[in-house]
Amino acid sequence: MSLRKQTPSDFLKQIIGRPVVVKLNSGVDYRGVLACLDGYMNIALEQTEEYVNGQLKNKYGDAFIRGNNGNSPSLYSCTTSKISPFVYNQGHQQVF
Amino acid sequence: MQTSRSKKQQTTNTVEEPLDLIRLSLDERIYVKMRNDRELRGRLHAYDQHLNMILGDVEETVTTIEIDEETYEEIYKSTKRNIPMLFVRGDGVVLVAPPLRVG
Numbered sequence: 001m002s003l004r005k006q007t008p009s010d011f012l013k014q015i016i017g018r019p020v021v022v023k024l025n026s027g028v029d030y031r032g033v034l035a036c037l038d039g040y041m042n043i044a045l046e047q048t049e050e051y052v053n054g055q056l057k058n059k060y061g062d063a064f065i066r067g068n069n070g071n072s073p074s075l076y077s078c079t080t081s082k083i084s085p086f087v088y089n090q091g092h093q094q095v096f
Numbered sequence: 097m098q099t100s101r102s103k104k105q106q107t108t109n110t111v112e113e114p115l116d117l118i119r120l121s122l123d124e125r126i127y128v129k130m131r132n133d134r135e136l137r138g139r140l141h142a143y144d145q146h147l148n149m150i151l152g153d154v155e156e157t158v159t160t161i162e163i164d165e166e167t168y169e170e171i172y173k174s175t176k177r178n179i180p181m182l183f184v185r186g187d188g189v190v191l192v193a194p195p196l197r198v199g
Binding site: 035036038042044057064 | 147191
């Protein structure tokens with residue numbers, strides 16, 4: 001599992017625009033298109049839907065999720081398993 | 097010592113960070129979801145990178161679930177209160193969005 005040097009920035013550019021599932025450590029699920037994210041794992045999603053057991057709320061436009069909520073964005077279309085854990089480590093190391 | 101935190105490099109096309117997009121909501125009404133089952137609806141006056149916020153004309157909703165001992169049914173209770181001006185500490189914030197439209 002060799003990661004190239006540019007992988008962090010390349011990865012961030014790569015997954016923007018993809019539909020993602022963002023799972024918070026509270027158990028709530030957010031599905032939407034990834035509009036942007038930053039080095040603190042703050043996330044902006046479009047067309048977001050919130051799932052707790054069943055579907056609760058619809059958010060149209062942008063929804064911002066704070067990076068420290070233990071979320072690990074996983075990609076619908078992503079097949080490489082190394083990407084998910086890598087992003088998780090990045091957010092985990094942020095200390096305010 | 098090498099820091100493992102990687103800052104996103106700004107390239108020639110300005111990619112807006114999520115915080116830049118919050119800036120577009122300044123002076124607008126927003127919906128904030130917080131830890132401990134709390135929700136806020138108010139007008140965003142100020143924010144920072146920690147998501148500390150100043151909200152005006154805020155309505156706070158606290159949702160609790162009570163379980164009836166006998167019937168085991170879940171009773172959802174929500175308590176609301178209005179606050180004219182409020183400072184929100186950023187570490188309690190989970191999500192920020194434009195006010196929800198009933199759909």
